[in-house]
Amino acid sequence: MSDLANSTATISRESAITCRGVGKVWLPDTPRAYEALRGIDLDVKPGEFVVLLGPSGCGKSTLLFLIAGLESPTEGEIRSFEKPVTEPAPERALIFQQAALFPWLTVGQNVAFGLSLGGVPAAERKQAARDALQRVGLAEAATKRPTELSGGMRQRVAVARALAMRPKVLLMDEPFAALDVQTRAKMQDFLLDVWRDSTASVLFVTHHIDEAVALADRVVVFTARPGRIKTIVPITLPRPRDPFSPECAALRIALTDLLKAEVDAAFAEQEGL
Numbered sequence: 116m117s118d119l120a121n122s123t124a125t126i127s128r129e130s131a132i133t134c135r136g137v138g139k140v141w142l143p144d145t146p147r148a149y150e151a152l153r154g155i156d157l158d159v160k161p162g163e164f165v166v167l168l169g170p171s172g173c174g175k176s177t178l179l180f181l182i183a184g185l186e187s188p189t190e191g192e193i194r195s196f197e198k199p200v201t202e203p204a205p206e207r208a209l210i211f212q213q214a215a216l217f218p219w220l221t222v223g224q225n226v227a228f229g230l231s232l233g234g235v236p237a238a239e240r241k242q243a244a245r246d247a248l249q250r251v252g253l254a255e256a257a258t259k260r261p262t263e264l265s266g267g268m269r270q271r272v273a274v275a276r277a278l279a280m281r282p283k284v285l286l287m288d289e290p291f292a293a294l295d296v297q298t299r300a301k302m303q304d305f306l307l308d309v310w311r312d313s314t315a316s317v318l319f320v321t322h323h324i325d326e327a328v329a330l331a332d333r334v335v336v337f338t339a340r341p342g343r344i345k346t347i348v349p350i351t352l353p354r355p356r357d358p359f360s361p362e363c364a365a366l367r368i369a370l371t372d373l374l375k376a377e378v379d380a381a382f383a384e385q386e387g388l
């Protein structure tokens with residue numbers, strides 16, 4: 116593990132998310148027990164943009180689920196702003212690859228849905244939904260149904276739904292993976308704008324090295340399963356980043372080298388299953 120990764124092992128009072136010795140075994144104490152994650156130490160600062168990069172099956176989504184509070188670690192501890200994470204909370208919003216909107220509700224109702232679960236009064240919900248849709252540039256779409264929108268627009272609605280909850284941490288699991296290359300690039304710019312206007316931290320899972328270089332303050336590179344932190348690469352280039360610049364090219368090469376051995380190991384294991 117790099118010095119940078121090691122340096123995160125001390126408790127920081129500033130952390131939006133703190134993981135200490137986090138491990139996850141799926142189906143423990145059964146013949147199908149499966150160790151997905153081991154010994155994860157990670158601090159995410161308020162307002163920081165952290166990308167999780169690693170081979171398929173190394174436990175990136177598992178880590179997001181644990182941080183979201185949808186699953187519990189089998190080892191270690193996760194804290195959010197010093198409080199142990201024991202269940203989902205509006206301050207930690209999860210956004211998936213597929214927008215998972217309710218087709219029978221309008222866009223505005225979808226965005227307001229989470230607030231209704233929280234008991235927010237109707238007028239306040241409507242206003243919060245309007246504000247959130249404005250922020251993602253879809254104010255005009257409030258009365259449409261999700262089926263009337265493109266894939267990129269649906270993902271913006273999913274982001275608006277998360278923003279309406281005023282999260283302190285946005286957990287994004289390959290949110291743009293299903294989109295075409297041009298739409299993905301637009302969505303990355305859009306996300307950076309939204310993130311700049313909020314004070315939220317972002318944890319963003321991707322397979323795409325170019326996406327990591329475009330977005331991250333730090334890239335957390337995982338090993339093959341069981342996922343451990345191999346190294347953490349800080350990116351200090353100002354945004355927007357020119358993907359054709361020598362600096363971005365050098366980062367892509369470095370990250371490709373770091374990932375290569377892990378991807379080979381993951382493939383070898385999957386072939387042996």
Ligand SMILES: Nc1ncnc2c1ncn2[C@@H]1O[C@H](COP(=O)(O)OP(=O)(O)OP(=O)(O)O)[C@@H](O)[C@H]1O
Nearest residue numbers: 141142149151169170171172173174175176177178
């Ligand atoms: N609910 C579950 N029950 C049992 N095993 C699971 C469960 N969820 C994930 N796993 C296993 O844990 C391992 C890690 O999965 P995870 O989805 O976290 O990896 P990932 O790095 O996000 O993969 P990918 O990049 O392919 O999406 C996989 O082998 C997967 O089969």
